Amino acid sequence: MRGMSLIELIIILAILGIMSLLGISAYLRSREAQTLLSEGQNILATIRRAQAHTRAGVEDNTWGVQLETNRYIFFRGASYGTATFTQIYDLPSSLTIANIVLAGGRQDIVFERITGKTVSAGTFVVQTSGNPPVTFPVTLDVAGQVYATATIPSANTRILDARHYAFHFFGGIKNAVNMTFTFGDPASPELVYPLPVQDYLDPGKTKFEWMDSILVGNEYETFRIHSTLLNDGETVLSIDRDCWYNQKKLTIAIDGADVAMYESDCKTVSGGPGIMASEE
Missing domain, CATH: 3.55.40.10 (minor pseudopilin epsh domain)
Structure with a gap:
């Protein structure tokens, strides 16, 4: 078998360089x-x-x-x-x-x-x-x-899902203990997933940020919750929940008080008592 010529090596390196640049460009x-x-x-x-x-x-x-x-x-x-x-x-x-x-x-x-x-x-x-x-x-x-x-x-090239909701309520979460996600899955019992609120507040307790995937039945539910306003008397939580990846009924509560309710169609969304829900 013959060795690789210098020209062939240069061509291969050039192709790899172009592919790397394209990959970086797509990532950015x-x-x-x-x-x-x-x-x-x-x-x-x-x-x-x-x-x-x-x-x-x-x-x-x-x-x-x-x-x-x-x-x-x-x-x-x-x-x-x-x-x-x-x-x-x-x-x-x-x-x-x-x-x-x-x-x-x-x-x-x-x-x-x-x-x-x-x-x-x-x-x-x-x-x-x-x-x-x-x-x-x-x-x-x-x-x-x-x-x-x-x-x-x-x-x-996929269109990002438009199901982004803001939940606005009077009352802070700086001292809240638990956020709970209650998933309804027809194929299995209801799943309750606890989330310690204090672990996802910044040191100054001015921002809440969480994103993860949770296994419900045999499928993962992936969504993000972050605050756009957080003070002692008022909170706005923005929830990004792509309907392509979330098909379970979901209730989000903070210390036992319902904040957000999603039906299994993902399109029917409401806020808890006294909470204003609006699509972003």
Whole structure:
């Protein structure tokens, strides 16, 4: 058998180099899409938080969100220009907010007391810096409903599932002990999976983050729970639960109080008593 020639070796190395570059590019693209999806959901949750605060008359005031290229700002007041409190959220360097088209040419989103309606109806996109960019388009209608206009294709071209829900309730979880997942599986007895809340809070107890796969019957249920707001008096938990991988009935509770209920079709979702559930 003859040995490999120098030219053949160079060709093989060149092919391996190209394949490595393609693999790295696909990996980065996938991470970029996941970052975009996460930040897009956080923006939706913040806008809904402003609406909920306004409708509830928190601090006897109105609340809103200012949109800027590299950040968004949660504020208290009738407009961003007259805000008496601000909370700034900087976007990752790979993302920007663009194509802001809101009624009246404004960049702040504000809501009416009681009704939750808005005079800031319109659209905008959150996008990556790639060429072409991957976008997360957002629509805000006059009724105050805000939602992702479309889903984002992942690196393997599958459309990411749109079943992302925010659960908003008054009351903190900083001192909570157990979160429980109760799965209903027709083929086997009900499975109760306990999760120690304190293990998934950051040291300052300002953020909750959990994601894992749980074997239920002979199938894994995979989902993520993270906080977009967590303080002593108010919590918003965002639950990302892809219907392609989750077909079991599920109830999520914290210290015995129901927070979120999913039927086995995955599409029927509700919050527990006093908890507002909204699709992101």
